[in-house]
Amino acid sequence: MADTFQLELVSPERLLLSRQVEMAVIPAAEGEMGVLPGHAPMVVALRGGVISVRDNGAESERLFVAGGFAEVLPDRCTVLADEATPVAEVSRAKAEQRLAAAEAALVEVTATDPIERRDLAMSKVQSARAMRDAAGAA
Structure with a gap:
């Protein structure tokens, strides 16, 4: 199993993120959901919250999403956000x-x-x- 997977975060305005990451924690409608390489395929609804991206064992980015959907596959996670902004902004x-x-x-x-x-x-x-x-x- 690979150590990383492709994470893409797309909002109606722009592509915010597209790179290999170790882990992402997404605000699924049912609660926080960790995504790792090899994750079982699924599509989940997102609630407003923060996506936390981890690289080299530490949090590398935080992005606010106002809702949307995520498609999770063993080698990729695509987030289609209603609205997305880096938390620092x-x-x-x-x-x-x-x-x-x-x-x-x-x-x-x-x-x-x-x-x-x-x-x-x-x-x-x-x-x-x-x-x-x-x-x-x-």
Whole structure:
């Protein structure tokens, strides 16, 4: 088994990362998920959170994603992110504004709205909280 795999992180605006890495931890919808070379094939939904990349036994990069999907194969992991930004570029003020807007939109949702609308509103709040937390840790 190889010691590395190809990690690609793509957002609608640009390709943020495309290189060999030892490990990546991605914010899967069900929880944090470690990806190593030889991982079983799967497709997972992502929630807002931070992708942590490890090389030479240490964390080498951290990237915030607002959601999306990841395709994991034994020799490659492709992340298709709704939005992605290196954590060092995440603004705490922008994250706070996004959180306030998302919480205000969630308040507008009623119990009679379709479940999809309620889920989307809650997902935006959770993603904004993850962005704020990432900005605080940068």
